Amino acid sequence: xxxxxxxxxxxxxxxxxxxxxxxxxxxxxxxxxxxxxxxxxxxxxxxxxxxxxxxxxxxxxxxxxxxxxxxxxxxxxxxxxxxxxxxxxxxxxxxxxxxxxxxxxxxxxxxxxxxxxxxxxxxxxxxxxxxxxxxxxxxxxxxxxxxxxxxxxxxxxxxxxxxxxxxxxxxxxxxxxxxxxxxxxxxxxxxxxxxxxxxxxxxxxxxxxxxxxxxxxxxxxxxxxxxxxxxxxxxxxxxxxxxxxxxxxxxxxxxxxxxxxxxxxxxxxxxxxxxxxxx
Amino acid sequence: xxxxxxxxxxxxxxxxxxxxxxxxxxxxxxxxxxxxxxxxxxxxxxxxxxxxxxxxxxxxxxxxxxxxxxxxxxxxxxxxxxxxxxxxxxxxxxxxxxxxxxxxxxxxxxxxxxxxxxxxxxxxxxxxxxxxxxxxxxxxxxxxxxxxxxxxxxxxxxxxxxxxxxxxxxxxxxxxxxxxxxxxxxxxxxxxxxxxxxxxxxxxxxxxxxxxxxxxxxxxxxxxxxxxxxxxxxxxxxxxxxxxxxxxxxxxxxxxxxxxxxxxxxxxxxxxxxxxxxxxxxxxxxxxxxxxxxxxxxxxxxxxxxxxx
Numbered sequence: 001x002x003x004x005x006x007x008x009x010x011x012x013x014x015x016x017x018x019x020x021x022x023x024x025x026x027x028x029x030x031x032x033x034x035x036x037x038x039x040x041x042x043x044x045x046x047x048x049x050x051x052x053x054x055x056x057x058x059x060x061x062x063x064x065x066x067x068x069x070x071x072x073x074x075x076x077x078x079x080x081x082x083x084x085x086x087x088x089x090x091x092x093x094x095x096x097x098x099x100x101x102x103x104x105x106x107x108x109x110x111x112x113x114x115x116x117x118x119x120x121x122x123x124x125x126x127x128x129x130x131x132x133x134x135x136x137x138x139x140x141x142x143x144x145x146x147x148x149x150x151x152x153x154x155x156x157x158x159x160x161x162x163x164x165x166x167x168x169x170x171x172x173x174x175x176x177x178x179x180x181x182x183x184x185x186x187x188x189x190x191x192x193x194x195x196x197x198x199x200x201x202x203x204x205x206x207x208x209x210x211x212x213x214x215x216x217x218x219x220x221x222x223x224x225x226x227x228x229x230x231x232x233x234x235x236x237x238x239x240x241x242x243x244x245x246x247x248x249x250x251x252x253x254x255x256x257x258x259x260x261x262x263x264x265x266x267x268x269x270x271x272x273x274x275x276x277x278x279x
Numbered sequence: 280x281x282x283x284x285x286x287x288x289x290x291x292x293x294x295x296x297x298x299x300x301x302x303x304x305x306x307x308x309x310x311x312x313x314x315x316x317x318x319x320x321x322x323x324x325x326x327x328x329x330x331x332x333x334x335x336x337x338x339x340x341x342x343x344x345x346x347x348x349x350x351x352x353x354x355x356x357x358x359x360x361x362x363x364x365x366x367x368x369x370x371x372x373x374x375x376x377x378x379x380x381x382x383x384x385x386x387x388x389x390x391x392x393x394x395x396x397x398x399x400x401x402x403x404x405x406x407x408x409x410x411x412x413x414x415x416x417x418x419x420x421x422x423x424x425x426x427x428x429x430x431x432x433x434x435x436x437x438x439x440x441x442x443x444x445x446x447x448x449x450x451x452x453x454x455x456x457x458x459x460x461x462x463x464x465x466x467x468x469x470x471x472x473x474x475x476x477x478x479x480x481x482x483x484x485x486x487x488x489x490x491x492x493x494x495x496x497x498x499x500x501x502x503x504x505x506x507x508x509x510x511x512x513x514x515x516x517x518x519x520x521x522x523x524x525x526x527x528x529x530x531x532x533x534x535x536x537x538x539x540x541x542x543x544x545x546x547x548x549x550x551x552x553x554x555x556x557x558x559x560x561x562x563x564x565x566x567x568x569x570x571x572x573x574x575x576x577x578x579x580x581x582x583x584x585x586x587x588x
Contacts (some may be wrong), residue, residue, distance in 0.1 A: 003482075010484035014377055020369030021378075024390050024460070027453045031396060034408050083299045090296035101300070106583070108303050110575045113507060114310075114568070115514025117541050121548070121564045122310045125317050149303060176285035178292035206397020209516035209541070213548045233399050237517065240403045248407070255400050266395040270388060 032259070039256025042249040051221045058246055062254055064221040068230040069205075072139050072215060075225065076204055079144030081197055084151025091152070092159035093181055105156060108149040119145050120210035128214060136225035139215025143204040150203065154196025158189040161277075191276040195269045202265035206258060208233035232258055310568065318562035320555055330562065336527040338551075343559035345566065347527045351537040352567070354444055354530065355519060356512040359451035364505055366452075367459035372489055374460075375467040387464070394457035402521035405450045406442075410522055413449075414441030418534060437534040445533040446522045451515055455508035462507060466500025466585055467493050499585035506578025513571045516541040540567045 046061045053060030087104075095101040119142050127138040162185050170180040186193070208231075216228040217238060232254045239251035325333070325343060333344020370390055374383055418439030426435040437443075470493045478488045494501070524536030525546045540563045551557040 006484050006487070010486035013486040013490075014372075017369040017373040017377060020366045021373040021386055021390075023366055024370055024393060024456055025386065028389055028393050028396075031400065031404050034404055035400060038407070083302060086296045087299035087302060090293075090300035094293050094296060095300065104300050104303050106576075106579055107307055109579055110572060111303060111307060113510050113514070113571070113575050115516065115541060115571055117514065117516045117544050118310065118314070118564055118568050121317075121544065121561060122313050124548070125313045125561070126309075145306060148306070152300070152303065176289040178289045179285070181292070202395060206399060208397070208399040209545060212545055216549070233397070233517075236399050236403060237520070240406060240521065251403060255403055258397060259400055262395055262397060263392060266392065267388070270391075 032263075035252070035256050035259050038249075038252035039259075042253030043256065047250065047253050052219050055242075056244060060246075060250075062230075062232065062235060062250055064218060065230040065232045065235040065254065066257075067221070067223070068136070068215070068218065069232040071223065071225060071229065072136060072143060072211070072231055073201065073205055075137070075140035076143030076147060077197070077201055079141060080147025080200065080204075081151055083144075084148045084196075084200070085155045085193060087148070088152040088155025089159065089181060091156040093177070093185070096160075105153070108152050111149040112153065115209075116142075116146055116207050117209040117212075120213055123210070124213045134214065134216035134228040136215050136222075136227065136229035139211045139229065139231065140225065142210040142214045143207060146204055146207065146210060147200045150200040151196055154199070155189075155193050158192030158196065159185055161192065162188045191272055195273045195276075198265050198269040198272070202262045202269070205265075206233065206262055208237055212237075307572075311565075314561055314565040314568055318558055318565045321558040321562040324555060325559070325562075331566070334527075334529055338553070338556050341553060341555050343556070343562075345540075345563055347529050348538050348540045348543045348563055349566070350529055351444070351523070352513055352539040352541070354537070355447050355451055355523070355539055356509055358444070358448035358533070359455060359512045360505065360509055362449065362452035363455045363508060364459055367456045367504070367508075368463050368501065370456065370460045371463035371467055372493075374464050376485065376489055376493070387461075390457050390460050393453065398454065398515060398518040401450050401454055401518035405446060405518060406521040409450065410441030410446050412441075413443075413446045414439045418445065433531070434533050436532040439534050440536070442522055442524045442536055443534045444523070444530055444537050447519045447537075447539075448533075450518050450522060451512050454515065454518060455511050458508045458511055459501070459504040462504030462582070463497070463501045466497035466504070469500065469585070470496045497585070499581050503578045503581035503585060506574055506581060510571045510575035510578060513574065514541060514567065516545050520545045540564070 046059065048061060048066060049063055050059070050061030051064050052062065087108075091101045091105055095104075123138050123142040123145070127141060128134055131138070166184055166188065167180050170184045171177075175183070211231050211234050215231055215234070217234045218228045218230045222229055236251045236254050236258075239247035239254075242248075321330070321343065330343070331345045331349060333342075334346045335342045335344045336347065337343070370386075374387055374390075378386060418435075418441070422435050422439065426432045474492050474496065475488050478492045483491070519539055520542045523539060523542050525538045525542050526536040527538050527543075528535070530537045544560055544564055548557075548560055551560055
């Protein structure tokens with residue numbers, strides 16, 4: 001009798017676990033379907049090709065925000081990726097034996113999760129205030145700083161996966177360490193590092209909080225990084241909280257584009273890394 | 280000659296990589312120092328204890344207190360954890376112990392995609408889709424059931440508007456599920472199969488193996504995952520900014536609008552026209568930074584300990 005009861009309990013508990021997995025998948029599909037459903041009606045050429053109409057007027061698009069967002073992301077990548085990759089190189093190669101490397105590694109793990117809005121406040125104090133106004137550079141720096149720890153940690157992990165004998169073979173040929181790193185280690189870990197970069201770009205693409213008081217927003221088309229610049233995420237925030245139906249529709253359109261980009265980037269990053277390390 | 284050149288380049292390369300690696304230390308220290316410096320006027324004016332206990336937030340009279348924002352942050356994070364942790368652990372159990380191998384990857388990826396969706400999307404979806412559902416269906420339902428209970432019923436008082444602590448906590452909980460789930464999954468996988476097999480050998484059911492072998496073995500790791508999620512929940516901004524209303528009050532029920540530290544920062548930072556106003560916001564940011572940094576550091580220590588085992 002007792003074994004039977006235990007079996008029923010076990011089945012019930014495991015079924016509950018199955019339900020929790022469904023719960024997670026339910027919300028994921030709910031959100032994605034909802035964003036697609038609302039966003040698809042807002043996608044039309046003028047969303048990409050026109051600048052915003054004056055508040056309350058119909059029409060217009062988000063060309064300024066798309067371009068601004070692209071600029072911010074590109075410059076953030078230019079700041080975050082080199083620092084992250086080189087820093088990760090130190091931790092995995094030159095500094096792998098020092099205790100300080102473990103400390104930096106742990107610190108980077110913590111910094112990955114530090115609230116993004118704090119980074120925004122930090123940049124506001126050191127760049128926006130001295131300059132006297134919001135600027136695209138400030139936004140790019142904030143996003144770049146957010147990228148550094150993520151890229152650094154993935155680079156470190158990917159380099160550590162390269163077996164030591166490979167390096168030793170290169171040393172034996174008389175190559176200096178930097179040549180070994182660049183020509184042997186980086187080559188072996190390229191896919192992994194690239195994946196880390198893709199994932200970190202995907203992450204900063206969706207950030208709005210650190211841009212609120214760095215890049216701020218701009219209702220006009222601008223390529224000038226030393227001035228406030230529009231971004232999709234801040235525009236979504238402004239438009240969604242605004243009173244006009246037309247704004248809401250455009251915000252959904254922008255939300256759909258961002259979500260699509262991030263999902264595609266994340267999934268392809270995961271596929272890349274799976275392929276590389278399948279065995 | 281050539282060897283000499285190689286050596287010099289090597290030293291230069293070493294120096295560059297070392298500087299970039301140390302930039303992490305500089306950054307963390309720099310953030311702390313800058314936040315501290317900017318909040319100094321507010322620290323001097325309001326002190327520590329009276330700042331975190333005061334409910335006043337009056338830009339006109341220039342009196343600022345952190346209590347409502349801090350309480351809002353703690354309540355939303357607490358309930359988010361309450362909803363998320365059991366779900367996340369369940370998901371991890373499902374992936375590691377139950378799912379057939381073709382489902383493992385699919386479900387694992389799906390759950391991790393929840394973490395990839397940007398918080399602004401969560402916020403917008405929460406405002407336009409979830410909040411109406413909450414105010415029309417779920418919250419009245421909760422009021423007519425749990426709301427009748429003594430004591431606990433107090434949590435469900437008020438007009439259900441959907442823009443409140445409850446909706447915010449639900450959204451937060453969905454967002455942090457993947458963090459706990461993926462770390463719990465990794466720690467479950469660390470359980471030696473010999474331990475599990477010996478439990479099966481003496482006739483334990485699958486659930487008993489999970490409950491009495493896997494969970495106790497990996498509790499440090501799971502705890503680390505929970506800490507990481509808590510750190511995330513404390514600092515989450517945009518998702519909460521849409522559905523919390525930024526109302527500076529101490530909430531009495533889950534259906535009250537409120538504010539959190541992050542929501543206050545997001546909404547008021549660019550409006551702060553006086554120095555002491557901005558400084559008070561920096562003070563809030565500093566408190567949030569210290570709080571989340573401490574919790575994340577503790578979580579990380581747990582995880583390191585779990586790995587070493």
